[in-house]
Amino acid sequence: MTAFKTLDDIGDVTGKRVLVRVDLNVPMIEGAVSDRTRIEAAMPTIRELADKGAIVLLLAHFGRPKGAKNPTQSLSLVTGGVEDVLGHSVMFIPECVGEGAKAGIAVLAAGDVAVLENTRFYPGEETNDPAFADALAEIGDLYVNDAFSAAHRAHGSTEGLARRLPAYAGRAMEAELKALDAALGNPAHPVAAVVGGAKVSSKIDVLRHLVSKVDHLIIGGGMANTFLAARGVDVGKSLCEHDLVETANAIFDAADAAGCTIHLPYDVVVAKQFAPNPPTRTVNVHEVAADEMILDVGPAAVEALADVLKNCRTLVWNGPLGAFETPPFDTATAALAKTAAALTREGSLISVAGGGDTVAALNHAGVARDFTFVSTAGGAFLEWMEGKVLPGVDALKD
Ligand code: ADP
Ligand code: MG
Numbered sequence: 001m002t003a004f005k006t007l008d009d010i011g012d013v014t015g016k017r018v019l020v021r022v023d024l025n026v027p028m029i030e031g032a033v034s035d036r037t038r039i040e041a042a043m044p045t046i047r048e049l050a051d052k053g054a055i056v057l058l059l060a061h062f063g064r065p066k067g068a069k070n071p072t073q074s075l076s077l078v079t080g081g082v083e084d085v086l087g088h089s090v091m092f093i094p095e096c097v098g099e100g101a102k103a104g105i106a107v108l109a110a111g112d113v114a115v116l117e118n119t120r121f122y123p124g125e126e127t128n129d130p131a132f133a134d135a136l137a138e139i140g141d142l143y144v145n146d147a148f149s150a151a152h153r154a155h156g157s158t159e160g161l162a163r164r165l166p167a168y169a170g171r172a173m174e175a176e177l178k179a180l181d182a183a184l185g186n187p188a189h190p191v192a193a194v195v196g197g198a199k200v201s202s203k204i205d206v207l208r209h210l211v212s213k214v215d216h217l218i219i220g221g222g223m224a225n226t227f228l229a230a231r232g233v234d235v236g237k238s239l240c241e242h243d244l245v246e247t248a249n250a251i252f253d254a255a256d257a258a259g260c261t262i263h264l265p266y267d268v269v270v271a272k273q274f275a276p277n278p279p280t281r282t283v284n285v286h287e288v289a290a291d292e293m294i295l296d297v298g299p300a301a302v303e304a305l306a307d308v309l310k311n312c313r314t315l316v317w318n319g320p321l322g323a324f325e326t327p328p329f330d331t332a333t334a335a336l337a338k339t340a341a342a343l344t345r346e347g348s349l350i351s352v353a354g355g356g357d358t359v360a361a362l363n364h365a366g367v368a369r370d371f372t373f374v375s376t377a378g379g380a381f382l383e384w385m386e387g388k389v390l391p392g393v394d395a396l397k398d
Contacts, residue, residue: 004177004396005168007048010142014053015110019140020045020170021157021392023147024060024078024115033081037376038149040085045146045170046113047086053110057140058082059096059119059157061150067123079115090115096157097122097135105139119157126155133160146170148177149377151392152384162395169396177393179373180384183352184213188313194336196221197319197357200244204251206318209387211255211262216308218263220297220321220332227252227264228294233285236270238294263305267298269322269329276326296322297332306339309349315340317353318385320361334365341370354381 022042027034042058049056063073079092093104096116108114119125124132133156137143143165145151150158151173161167169177184191191214195203200223210217219227222239229240230248255262268285270292271278282298297305302321309315317340324330343349353362354375362368375381380390 004393006174007045007144007168007171010168013049013142016054016141017057017105017139018049018054018142018144019057019059019136019161019165020049020144021059021147021150021161022046023149024058024075024082025062026078026081028077031077033078036081036085039081041172042146042170043085045144045172048171049144050111050113055105055108055110056113057105058113058115059136060147061120061125061157062118063120065118065120067120067126069121073118075115075118082113082115086113093117097132097139101139119155124156126153128154128156128160130160132156133164136161137164140165143167144170145392145396146172148173148375149380151390152380152388154391158392159395162392167396175373176375176377179352179375182350182372183314183316188350190215190312191314191316192216192218192308192312194218194220194315194317194321195319196223196321196333197355198222198239200226200241200247203319204247205386206382207251208254209385211251211260212258214260214316216261216263216312217255218305218308220265221319223319224264224297225294227262228285231264234288234290235294236288236290236292238288263308265297265301267300268294269296269298269331270294274323274326277328280328295326296329302332302335305336309336309339309343312349315349315351316385317351318355318358318382320357324357324361324364330361330364333361337362337365337367341367344370344372
């Protein structure tokens with residue numbers, strides 16, 4: 001596992017100003033935080049540092065203010081939510097650099113927690129301007145990054161600051177990195193990957209990377225249609241990127257060369273209209289009619305895929321197997337997710353999943369809690385699946 005320091009290595013923080021990069025990019029309804037998941041995720045780190053007597057200074061972005069101050073995207077709007085979850089008072093400091101920030105911090109005592117203003121109010125944040133990162137570093141003694149979801153961006157509060165102050169991974173970051181390492185870094189083999197979703201075009205780099213890493217690549221969702229078309233299957237009116245058939249063939253070849261088995265559905269659920277509960281047929285992939293769409297993987301294929309998972313030790317999952325938002329096309333995703341959950345509970349499988357729609361699909365199937373780890377970090381999770389170096393993580397390495 002990549003070496004990085006955690007809160008276990010941080011030493012005595014009493015009275016020290018610890019800049020903690022967290023994810024406070026929470027959804028709001030009528031001025032109130034409507035989903036506290038991200039605030040809750042940061043709590044173990046915030047509480048641990050506050051309990052150890054640090055002056056905890058929370059840095060985060062909120063929305064896309066594009067380098068200008070905008071009162072509707074002020075983190076003052078989120079401070080009350082942080083206070084509620086933490087259970088004691090949290091100060092808001094209306095700057096995150098300069099004299100204003102220093103004056104706000106000067107009145108804080110050991111164990112206090114403060115939210116600093118939106119880092120993206122400053123143009124130097126997203127350009128990773130050295131002068132801005134220097135200014136951030138001036139207001140703190142130590143740096144903790146607990147926002148994996150922002151780690152794919154080389155910004156001042158992610159990469160820049162980690163290169164200027166002693167830097168540590170927070171507890172949520174640490175858990176995420178450990179889970180991802182167990183899934184693709186140093187996994188127990190055999191490893192299976194499920195990749196689904198609408199389009200091949202959005203996940204070409206994911207597929208390319210996975211064939212070199214996993215033993216079984218299970219392709220489902222709309223993107224499977226492009227691979228079926230590459231194999232000469234007539235997919236009718238299904239979503240299919242015919243211009244990517246060459247790309248699909250290159251991925252088949254790369255899988256062959258790497259000893260990775262690609263699994264495509266051999267039976268599918270089709271309909272003539274994409275609407276809730278339309279008339280459907282379950283057919284062999286070679287029997288799709290010209291006016292039909294493939295909207296889910298069929299039951300025979302799901303059973304075969306369950307057998308693949310039973311023989312695997314590790315699973316990484318991104319993308320639903322079917323158009324899961326529209327019943328009954330959630331069936332295959334829910335069934336395979338339940339198998340993965342059961343194998344995880346039995347202790348025979350390490351299961352890691354991520355992606356906006358994937359998390360929604362696993363919640364819908366009621367199994368998200370049974371997976372070993374479910375990442376809510378959209379873009380960062382996908383870039384990690386592509387094998388990219390995440391600048392915010394890279395900067396934590398010692
Ligand atoms: P994630 O957000 O987890 O990365 P994606 O955004 O790649 O997942 O894919 C999710 C979308 O793919 C869903 O909206 C789902 O309806 C769609 N999808 C899955 N299978 C099909 C299919 N056979 N035809 C059309 N759309 C599909
Ligand atoms: Mg999506």
